[in-house]
Amino acid sequence: MPTCAPIGTALLTPTEMAEADRLTIESGISGWQLMSAAGRAVAGVAAEMVALPGPVACLAGPGNNGGDAYVAAANLREQGFAVRVFALGDPERLAGDAAFARAAWNAEIEPLAAFEADQFSLIIDGLFGAGLSRALDGEVANCVERANACRTPILSIDLPSGVAGDSGVVLGTAFKARRTISFFRAKPGHRLEPGRSLCGEITIRPIGILPDVLQTIRPRTFDNDPNLWGRALRWPADAGHKYDRGHAVILSGGASKTGAARLAANAALRAGAGLVTVFSPASAVLVHAAHLTAAMIKRCEGASELDTHLADERLNAFVLGPGFGVGAKARDAARLILEKARALVLDADGITSYADDPRALFALAREAGKKASETRLVMTPHAGEFKRLFPDLASSEGAKLEQAREAAARAHSIVVLKGRDTVIAEPGGRAAINSTGTPWLATAGTGDVLTGMIVAQLAQGTPAFEAACAGVWMHGKAAEAFGPGLIAEDLAPMLPKVFGDLARLMDET
Numbered sequence: 001m002p003t004c005a006p007i008g009t010a011l012l013t014p015t016e017m018a019e020a021d022r023l024t025i026e027s028g029i030s031g032w033q034l035m036s037a038a039g040r041a042v043a044g045v046a047a048e049m050v051a052l053p054g055p056v057a058c059l060a061g062p063g064n065n066g067g068d069a070y071v072a073a074a075n076l077r078e079q080g081f082a083v084r085v086f087a088l089g090d091p092e093r094l095a096g097d098a099a100f101a102r103a104a105w106n107a108e109i110e111p112l113a114a115f116e117a118d119q120f121s122l123i124i125d126g127l128f129g130a131g132l133s134r135a136l137d138g139e140v141a142n143c144v145e146r147a148n149a150c151r152t153p154i155l156s157i158d159l160p161s162g163v164a165g166d167s168g169v170v171l172g173t174a175f176k177a178r179r180t181i182s183f184f185r186a187k188p189g190h191r192l193e194p195g196r197s198l199c200g201e202i203t204i205r206p207i208g209i210l211p212d213v214l215q216t217i218r219p220r221t222f223d224n225d226p227n228l229w230g231r232a233l234r235w236p237a238d239a240g241h242k243y244d245r246g247h248a249v250i251l252s253g254g255a256s257k258t259g260a261a262r263l264a265a266n267a268a269l270r271a272g273a274g275l276v277t278v279f280s281p282a283s284a285v286l287v288h289a290a291h292l293t294a295a296m297i298k299r300c301e302g303a304s305e306l307d308t309h310l311a312d313e314r315l316n317a318f319v320l321g322p323g324f325g326v327g328a329k330a331r332d333a334a335r336l337i338l339e340k341a342r343a344l345v346l347d348a349d350g351i352t353s354y355a356d357d358p359r360a361l362f363a364l365a366r367e368a369g370k371k372a373s374e375t376r377l378v379m380t381p382h383a384g385e386f387k388r389l390f391p392d393l394a395s396s397e398g399a400k401l402e403q404a405r406e407a408a409a410r411a412h413s414i415v416v417l418k419g420r421d422t423v424i425a426e427p428g429g430r431a432a433i434n435s436t437g438t439p440w441l442a443t444a445g446t447g448d449v450l451t452g453m454i455v456a457q458l459a460q461g462t463p464a465f466e467a468a469c470a471g472v473w474m475h476g477k478a479a480e481a482f483g484p485g486l487i488a489e490d491l492a493p494m495l496p497k498v499f500g501d502l503a504r505l506m507d508e509t
Ligand SMILES: NC(=O)C1=CN([C@@H]2O[C@H](COP(=O)(O)OP(=O)(O)OC[C@H]3O[C@@H](n4cnc5c(N)ncnc54)[C@H](O)[C@@H]3O)[C@@H](O)[C@H]2O)[C@@H](O)CC1
Pocket: 017, 018, 020, 021, 034, 035, 038, 061, 062, 063, 064, 065, 066, 067, 068, 127, 128, 129, 130, 131, 132, 133, 134, 135, 136, 137, 140, 157, 158, 159, 183, 184, 207, 209
């Protein structure tokens, strides 16, 4: 089995980043050294974006983000660029390292009101970064809107001013950057929409902050990449047999709604489940038989037949929801599966079936978790389905990461809150933000495929959080591998390439 580094790629909130900064300074590296390195890195990226002599505008705010901008301005001037600095507020009031940076610039500083965006070949946005504490308004908002309206490329330092580092939410208004450079580790705001789109291309540079500080900070949010879950993933053993790789079951809806179950079943096989069976009502058995080859079909009319089938303990992971129908039949099935503490991926109609009584589902998940000593339920809602189970959380504007985290704790389950910036959260507070995928995934049936990719990992014995993360990652990678023109059926056939790339990636780390 390929091995992989045990630590995930952490995403640090602005507060955690400030702590990283503080711990590093405490260990003997000065704040000025960090700011100098940051400013030089900004100048380096700027020089990649614009030809000599510019001109370049540096917009400098009242804090250390502005400090970085002064350092970058001085460095670009040394390289021969024509640079003008525009400051928000009185530059004489800068304190600490930012005041040093302003002194090092040692040339004219114009007021922000004098800035005319279309006179420059590049705008460097050093107004606010991690310290953004309220909505942009007045003169600053006006400046941002003028800059966004012209075609001059924008390089944002740390974050596009106006984007909140912990949530990606826009406070008031925000720059739409061509590129964003940040330091040490990315922040959730670089990965969550709309922040992610407003950042443009993101570059993360080390500036001397010591990675050891992460041991003290103990971050809870990670990039969803193989560093986080690669070691937990199961690969076929050399002398293994199919039962070592688990037996996944997909519960199908009636005769006119069978496609979703087959999408999940085929994806589960490709994603590594040893055996996959579709449990089908009698009316749909022949429809499935006409289409399925490697996946098996078993008649399962309702609760009593399901109960009988569940006596086979090798059936270890289930998908319930895609095309299944909303109502008591779905709730009965979820109850029986969770009472036996089998792993369950609950999607679509399975989720909606609990809209009137979400607490009943959460209680089943809690008991199943206790019985198995590990989380048994993975829910995969899109925003609409999420709102049905967690209306109060969904109404808290924008903060997708915290919504998913809170929901996971409440529901004793893994919550996969889908979208371009899918968040995977576990009850203990750990969460991952996914960046794989393409907009072509916004097409019917791709969510059904995702359930298959997740259930395959659960069937093989990967813990629920890692199983969900891996499924989401490979789903996005499959979409990237196929490219434009994607429909749901195209995803599973891309998995051999995705596994090949994954194995290489893990061998390298
Ligand atoms: N490791 C690090 O964290 C490092 C951080 N550096 C830079 O330091 C920045 C963080 O510096 P600060 O904590 O000083 O924060 P910022 O420079 O982002 O902004 C803080 C200042 O802006 C004011 N402010 C916040 N929101 C406002 C609004 N909407 N309208 C008007 N004023 C507003 C605050 O009152 C405060 O004066 C980072 O973004 C990064 O660019 C670098 O210098 C080097 C190392």
